[in-house]
Amino acid sequence: MNKIKSLEDLKRIREEALNKRQIKAASGQKEIVVGMGTVGIAAGAREILKAILDYIEEENLEGIVVRQAGNIGLDSWEPVVQVTIGEEPKVTYGKVTTAMVSKIMKNHVVGGEVVKEYALEL
Amino acid sequence: MRELALHLLDIAENSISAGAKNIAIRVEEDTETDCLRMSVQDDGRGMDPEMVARVTDPFTTTRTTRKVGLGIPLLKAAAEACNGWLEIQSTPGKGTHVQVEFQRSHIDRMPLGNLADTYLSLALGAPHVHWLLSYQVNGNEFVFDDKPIKEELDGISLTEPAVISFLRDYIGVGISNIQLEEN
Numbered sequence: 001m002n003k004i005k006s007l008e009d010l011k012r013i014r015e016e017a018l019n020k021r022q023i024k025a026a027s028g029q030k031e032i033v034v035g036m037g038t039v040g041i042a043a044g045a046r047e048i049l050k051a052i053l054d055y056i057e058e059e060n061l062e063g064i065v066v067r068q069a070g071n072i073g074l075d076s077w078e079p080v081v082q083v084t085i086g087e088e089p090k091v092t093y094g095k096v097t098t099a100m101v102s103k104i105m106k107n108h109v110v111g112g113e114v115v116k117e118y119a120l121e122l
Numbered sequence: 123m124r125e126l127a128l129h130l131l132d133i134a135e136n137s138i139s140a141g142a143k144n145i146a147i148r149v150e151e152d153t154e155t156d157c158l159r160m161s162v163q164d165d166g167r168g169m170d171p172e173m174v175a176r177v178t179d180p181f182t183t184t185r186t187t188r189k190v191g192l193g194i195p196l197l198k199a200a201a202e203a204c205n206g207w208l209e210i211q212s213t214p215g216k217g218t219h220v221q222v223e224f225q226r227s228h229i230d231r232m233p234l235g236n237l238a239d240t241y242l243s244l245a246l247g248a249p250h251v252h253w254l255l256s257y258q259v260n261g262n263e264f265v266f267d268d269k270p271i272k273e274e275l276d277g278i279s280l281t282e283p284a285v286i287s288f289l290r291d292y293i294g295v296g297i298s299n300i301q302l303e304e305n
Contacts, residue, residue: 007270007271007274009288010271010274010275010285010288011274013275013278013282013284013285013288014274014275014276014278016284017278017282017284017285018278034247036131036135036243036247037135037191038132038135038191038192038193041123041128041131041132041135042123042128046128046131046236046239046240046243047239049243049246049247050239050242050243053242053246053281053286053290056281056283056286057283057286057287057290059283060283061283062282062283063279064281065279065281066246066247066281067247067248067249068135068138068243068244068247068248070135070138070139071191
């Protein structure tokens, strides 16, 4: 039987997160939205969301909001990922693969540079 | 869709779009009754009988007030191909309950797939919803209720690395503990 973590672990996680909490004003709110409509799911959006969460976990990136959305209206470009950093305009990436996720995370979400070859002109 | 867990994700998305604040998902496998059952219950805006008829019918007419997709008709067809059924109960203003059942051993029954990833995607991707996610195999049950977890975290985002790690393990281990081999 595998050991299941308890709510005690959460207490510790919360304390650590509060201690590490930095002022967000300087860097700007980072938000990633993954399209999860029927077409998106069929195209592999769940795996893309998972890859994004895995990256955040592995690189220990704090302060990133990841959400899913319904059908964004770009069916032929699914899976679609939208990245918004602070006050900058939203960038939409289309036909995202798990291989593209690390580049988008590293260059854009962390590095602040849009990955132009993956971005859609809308 | 090659996994039932992806169909489940699709149905749950409908509940989110319907503005649900509470969504309960149940997956039950019973080798004795040879049954695989899934249900999604929400307290979203619901549908009137006309709308319910439209969402399950792939051959809609031109008069539709809302966009209707293929998610539900495809799941219904998949269930019926496995001696199963899909049923939707809904009350406007109260919520919707989608239930689907398959003959578990039917040769055409697609695999359940990665239920843990589906549950994790929902809990993390739509944290404003109260999720009650359960999986039962031959009487052994795993239940994930995110309420006590959110209360414990008290405002810490679910997509913080340590929380993702905790939830991935909690849900992943909970499900693999009761899952049957052939899935």
